[in-house]
Amino acid sequence: MALEVREKQPSDVETEQLATGCEAIAEAIRLADVDVMAAYPIRPYDGVMQAAAKLIANGKMDVEYIVADGEHSQFEIVKHACAVGSRVFVGSSGVGWFYAMEAIAVTAGLRLPVVAICGNRALDDPGAFGCEHNDALAVRDLGWLLCWAETAQESLDFALTAWRVGEDKRVSLPVAIGLDGAFLTHSQQIVKIPTQSAVNSFLPKFDLGDRLLHPDNPITIAPQVDQDWLMEIRMQNDQAMRKALEVIAEAHADFKRLFGRGGENPYLDEYMTDDAEVVFIGQGTLSLPMKVAIRKLRKEGHKVGLVRLKWFRPFATADVVKSLSRFKAVGVIDRDYSFGSPYYGGVLYNEIRSAMYSVEKRPTIVGFIAALGGREIEQPMAREMFDKLTAAASGGLKSGDITHWIGVRN
Amino acid sequence: MAVETHGTGTLPQIKGVKDVPYDELFVSGHRTCQGCESALVMRHMVKASGPRTIVLGSTGCMYVANTTYYTTPWVVPWMHTQLGASGSAALGTAAGLKVLMRKGKIKDEKINVIAFCGDGGGADMGIGAISATLTHKDYNSLILLYDNESYANTDIQLSSQTPYGAVTTFSPSGSAKRLMHTRWKKNMPGMMAAGHPESRYIAAGCAAYAVDLMNKIRKALELGGPTFVHTLDPCPKGWDYHPQYSQELGHLAVETGIWPLYEVIDGVCNLTGPTRQIAEGRKKRKPVYEYLKRQGRFAHFADEDVEHFQATVDKMWTEWLIPGVIPFTVAQKDQTLLRIEKRPLHEETKPA
Numbered sequence: 001m002a003l004e005v006r007e008k009q010p011s012d013v014e015t016e017q018l019a020t021g022c023e024a025i026a027e028a029i030r031l032a033d034v035d036v037m038a039a040y041p042i043r044p045y046d047g048v049m050q051a052a053a054k055l056i057a058n059g060k061m062d063v064e065y066i067v068a069d070g071e072h073s074q075f076e077i078v079k080h081a082c083a084v085g086s087r088v089f090v091g092s093s094g095v096g097w098f099y100a101m102e103a104i105a106v107t108a109g110l111r112l113p114v115v116a117i118c119g120n121r122a123l124d125d126p127g128a129f130g131c132e133h134n135d136a137l138a139v140r141d142l143g144w145l146l147c148w149a150e151t152a153q154e155s156l157d158f159a160l161t162a163w164r165v166g167e168d169k170r171v172s173l174p175v176a177i178g179l180d181g182a183f184l185t186h187s188q189q190i191v192k193i194p195t196q197s198a199v200n201s202f203l204p205k206f207d208l209g210d211r212l213l214h215p216d217n218p219i220t221i222a223p224q225v226d227q228d229w230l231m232e233i234r235m236q237n238d239q240a241m242r243k244a245l246e247v248i249a250e251a252h253a254d255f256k257r258l259f260g261r262g263g264e265n266p267y268l269d270e271y272m273t274d275d276a277e278v279v280f281i282g283q284g285t286l287s288l289p290m291k292v293a294i295r296k297l298r299k300e301g302h303k304v305g306l307v308r309l310k311w312f313r314p315f316a317t318a319d320v321v322k323s324l325s326r327f328k329a330v331g332v333i334d335r336d337y338s339f340g341s342p343y344y345g346g347v348l349y350n351e352i353r354s355a356m357y358s359v360e361k362r363p364t365i366v367g368f369i370a371a372l373g374g375r376e377i378e379q380p381m382a383r384e385m386f387d388k389l390t391a392a393a394s395g396g397l398k399s400g401d402i403t404h405w406i407g408v409r410n
Numbered sequence: 411m412a413v414e415t416h417g418t419g420t421l422p423q424i425k426g427v428k429d430v431p432y433d434e435l436f437v438s439g440h441r442t443c444q445g446c447e448s449a450l451v452m453r454h455m456v457k458a459s460g461p462r463t464i465v466l467g468s469t470g471c472m473y474v475a476n477t478t479y480y481t482t483p484w485v486v487p488w489m490h491t492q493l494g495a496s497g498s499a500a501l502g503t504a505a506g507l508k509v510l511m512r513k514g515k516i517k518d519e520k521i522n523v524i525a526f527c528g529d530g531g532g533a534d535m536g537i538g539a540i541s542a543t544l545t546h547k548d549y550n551s552l553i554l555l556y557d558n559e560s561y562a563n564t565d566i567q568l569s570s571q572t573p574y575g576a577v578t579t580f581s582p583s584g585s586a587k588r589l590m591h592t593r594w595k596k597n598m599p600g601m602m603a604a605g606h607p608e609s610r611y612i613a614a615g616c617a618a619y620a621v622d623l624m625n626k627i628r629k630a631l632e633l634g635g636p637t638f639v640h641t642l643d644p645c646p647k648g649w650d651y652h653p654q655y656s657q658e659l660g661h662l663a664v665e666t667g668i669w670p671l672y673e674v675i676d677g678v679c680n681l682t683g684p685t686r687q688i689a690e691g692r693k694k695r696k697p698v699y700e701y702l703k704r705q706g707r708f709a710h711f712a713d714e715d716v717e718h719f720q721a722t723v724d725k726m727w728t729e730w731l732i733p734g735v736i737p738f739t740v741a742q743k744d745q746t747l748l749r750i751e752k753r754p755l756h757e758e759t760k761p762a
Contacts, residue, residue: 035509036502064509066501069542076495076539080466080502083489085510102492205515213487213503215462215521222490223477 022047045119108143130374293382445653497539618660650706670734
């Protein structure tokens with residue numbers, strides 16, 4: 001005799017599952033009731049498209065899943081689907097992200113809240129699959145919000161937050177989520193999958209309002225404005241980006257209330273900083289080996305901590321300044337490069353230096369370029385960075401010698 | 411085999427000029443040149459499709475000249491898309507509408523989606539995305555390529571649709587080189603028809619045959635799925651002639667056999683207008699010289715250039731499997747095997 005088993009709908013209860021960063025994002029796509037997504041293969045971001053395809057094939061979600069003919073088409077397809085009122089998702093990695101760059105740029109100009117992940121990958125040439133942040137960082141000046149996840153859980157959480165913040169009428173901007181290639185896109189962790197009803201209370205329905213492209217609302221979108229109006233429109237983008245800081249904070253508070261996670265500060269996380277004299281700051285998964293290193297250094301009696309920047313755009317200047325001005329020295333770890341930049345520093349380094357300029361008693365800031373092309377930060381490298389940072393803090397700093405490449409063979 | 415699509419089902423064929431809808435959905439406010447046939451194509455296009463239409467316009471003349479902020483000529487909803495993105499714009503818009511209707515987020519109704527591109531945006535940069543869209547049979551969209559045979563918006567530079575030998579700013583005629591541009595025009599509609607067996611409608615039209623063009627647009631939208639219409643648009647500025655002769659040059663392009671009019675419906679090719687009459691032998695093809703001599707862009711042509719041009723057009727009519735569509739024929743020994751009876755068109759179709 002067959003036993004009738006009434007399964008609880010999986011969306012009624014919060015579950016835990018082992019998921020990679022990519023699989024966690026696919027769950028977020030399901031929970032957010034995304035309407036259109038566009039896929040094109042490039043490693044490592046495409047794990048999310050594979051995971052989503054499985055969910056669709058197994059009837060777990062109803063999304064228009066379009067396999068595009070290239071990244072440019074991928075981003076154009078979702079841009080246009082978004083303009084008629086669809087909630088959309090897209091993504092890419094490395095040179096694929098760059099192939100889409102024209103579409104990426106106009107999406108911000110159009111103020112369409114496309115959500116994309118960038119599975120961070122080194123740019124060709126020479127070829128490398130591994131993680132570098134230069135792909136995602138290419139959108140930093142365009143009007144895309146940009147955040148970096150640390151764990152698979154945070155990938156899911158950021159994705160839900162991305163639709164909420166991007167689609168908010170005060171913002172109306174696209175959002176990119178950086179996921180460190182391999183370290184996060186393809187590493188499994190335990191992830192809490194929230195309930196559908198909790199997600200529904202967090203994430204309102206997408207409504208473009210009077211900007212919807214529809215025969216009932218016959219508007220002309222993106223005409224030629226030329227010098228007549230472009231500056232005013234650019235300034236509106238700037239204002240939206242400023243407003244985004246506040247909207248992120250609201251979303252963060254709501255997220256914490258509903259899901260009980262998200263850390264103290266919406267824009268950055270601190271680790272062992274309470275009595276710290278020197279800290280490192282970086283983005284993404286490099287926090288994980290750095291936390292191990294910091295625990296070791298702490299055991300030896302060193303007062304060292306870590307700040308992890310979650311949102312790169314908008315840059316939470318006030319919060320970053322408030323946090324970092326408490327320390328004697330700050331070591332900025334860039335998983336990127338900016339050849340020929342001031343002091344030959346990485347992108348984050350120069351952003352931090354710029355933010356700290358107006359602080360009266362500012363810390364010594366040292367730049368480290370590390371873990372490019374998919375290399376891990378190994379413990380001896382963390383030690384080397386710590387030694388250089390403490391030397392700089394005690395007055396060993398010479399101008400011109402403040403950016404260090406770490407772990408480079410001779 | 412026909413594929414299942416969802417055409418609009420509301421656009422009957424126009425029987426004659428008196429049957430053309432009165433409503434104008436592309437109105438004043440644009441700043442296209444005098445004699446611009448592409449602007450006429452835009453007007454005919456939305457006249458044919460009606461008000462329940464979303465138009466996506468990729469960068470080019472019909473973007474820049476048509477949509478100055480505050481003076482849009484579009485009565486229907488209109489959105490810009492990037493130069494190479496007409497295919498993706500059509501696909502994304504159609505997919506968005508489809509899923510929102512399926513999920514009950516917007517009203518389920520017939521909405522036409524038309525994405526247009528110029529010859530540069532369509533036949534050069536955007537050909538990949540157009541090709542992809544023409545394979546997505548689940549989405550209803552029409553891609554209209556308005557071909558004025560150059561990048562006319564950026565100063566008349568040559569594109570893959572610029573005819574052999576024509577002067578453009580990238581192919582001036584100089585003392586050392588009479589012809590800078592010696593590539594033959596890419597066979598875009600034929601390529602789209604041959605390469606996308608599940609597209610239900612591919613056509614070549616011309617605004618000089620306005621009712622024929624409007625009916626082609628209606629058929630495309632009626633049949634549904636991804637469809638493609640390519641129009642040849644005389645351009646006074648790019649082709650260097652007086653604006654009053656635009657329609658005449660459109661007629662000549664067809665009558666000389668340079669631009670055959672046809673449509674491929676569910677894999678069946680029909681010749682239309684004068685092209686059919688030429689193929690039937692009821693009308694003599696005019697010599698290409700009649701067409702070339704009216705345009706400044708061919709003013710530098712020597713006799714041998716005209717001869718080469720004529721010979722290539724003749725070859726299209728005598729040796730291609732279908733003139734203007736399939737640019738090859740079948741070997742004699744295989745004609746029976748493939749049950750293809752290639753009748754010699756060349757006797758009937760030699761220019762007068």
